[in-house]
Amino acid sequence: MNISAMIKLTVSMAIFGSIGFFTVHTGIPALELVFIRCICATLFLGMLWLLTGGHKTEQWSKKEVVRTLICGIFIVLNWVFLFKAFEEMSISIAISIYNLAPIFVLILGTIFLKERLTLRNVLAIIICFLGSILIIGIEQFTSFKDLYQSGFVWAILSAIFYALTVFTSKTIHHLSAYALTFTQTFVGIILLAPFSDFTVFEGLTMSNWLYIMGTGFIHTGFVYYLFFDSVRLLPTIIVSVLVFVDPVVAILLDMLLLDFMPTTMQTVGIILVFTGIIYTIYTPKQKIKTIT
Structure with missing residues (x-):
């Protein structure tokens, strides 16, 4: 090591x-x-x-330069949305939602790379979704305007564009x-x-x-x-x-x-989000073999 x-x-x-x-x-x-x-x-x-x-x-190539430029747009938007989320909500809540990015990477891989979505992955997505609902306290919002002003939309967008950044960067190999x-x-x-x-x-x-x-x-x-x-x-x-x-x-x-200081429900939500992410990332090797 x-x-x-x-x-x-x-x-x-x-x-x-x-x-x-x-x-x-x-x-x-x-x-x-x-x-x-x-x-x-x-x-x-x-x-x-x-x-x-x-x-x-x-080693420059036209294809990789174009992908890098697109990736640059994604990462800049990711930063802008994350900082906008910090302006509207607590750092802990924004960061917890922002760290949903690995789940979005998984979904993008399923859609565009035809990667297989296992039962384990589906469970992780459900766990993270429930956790995000508890974190933002969905019962407090009676309209989309309330949800927007809470910073939740900015945090979700930052996670999505971070996922797009990671997803795009995977196609750049020589730079x-x-x-x-x-x-x-x-x-x-x-x-x-x-x-x-x-x-x-x-x-x-x-x-x-x-x-x-x-x-x-x-x-x-x-x-x-x-x-x-x-x-x-x-x-x-x-x-x-x-x-x-x-x-x-x-x-x-x-x-x-x-x-x-997070509420009890927000604490549970944060734990659920990170549990779902860890559950996605750390798939035991023997499980991978049986699935594939």
């Missing part, structure tokens, strides 16, 4: 778990925050890409992780620049700017560097386990620093 890679991935997930806390202290809307994040990440990862000499050995991410964040700059309101940056405090730079250079640039430098050196099962460090840290910070 590569201990160094495990440590890097654990650190990256723990840092990323604090992004919600940073986001609510930036003092700027979601779209403008993602715009700045894309600029910081492009500069940071572009510099590493050049320093490592990776730009000299890239390095640096080239892939640099291209995606550069797309974000071009995509969001015309829609960004630059007046929101006026009157920000030093504290606001520190949190903004943190989401850009630390949560995007540095975290992506650690993630891509480690994930390819570890077995899928280890990666799947360590990824859960992210939501655990996010929920703990929300409770400890932002005084969030």
Whole structure:
């Protein structure tokens, strides 16, 4: 086992778990925050890409470039919707719904890749669906407007677009992780620049700017560097386990620093969502053999 890679991935997930806390202290809307994040990440990862000499050995192809550009649009929308969810609901609730993404990846694989949907998968989807209903407290909403204003729609959209990002990235095999991410964040700059309101940056405090730079250079640039430098050196099962460090840290910070306390039903919902996801990911090998 590569201990160094495990440590890097654990650190990256723990840092990323604090992004919600940073986001609510930036003092700027979601779209403008993602715009700045894309600029910081492009500069940071572009510099590493050049320093490592990776730009000299890239294998570019028209098909993969097009897929990377599409993937870039998906990941930018994923970020915008996630940060919009943070604006409307607690970090813990938003993160719990956001982590439904693996279920959406499963559904996309079934629809587009004709992958077999097993009884185990169906049960996991049902468990996650019930958990998400308990998390948002569906009984509180009497109209779609109430549901929309709760942030639930933004959180679901962020999960869907994250799933689309993962699904699309699976079709990109030759570009390095640096080239892939640099291209995606550069797309974000071009995509969001015309829609960004630059007046929101006026009157920000030093504290606001520190949190903004943190989401850009630390949560995007540095975290992506650690993630891509480690994930390819570890077995899928280890990666799947360590990824859960992210939501655990996010929920703990929300409770400890932002005084969030989930209701009993929300707690049950959070447990159901993560149970369903784990149930999906950790299919015993012997079970896989009998199904296929």
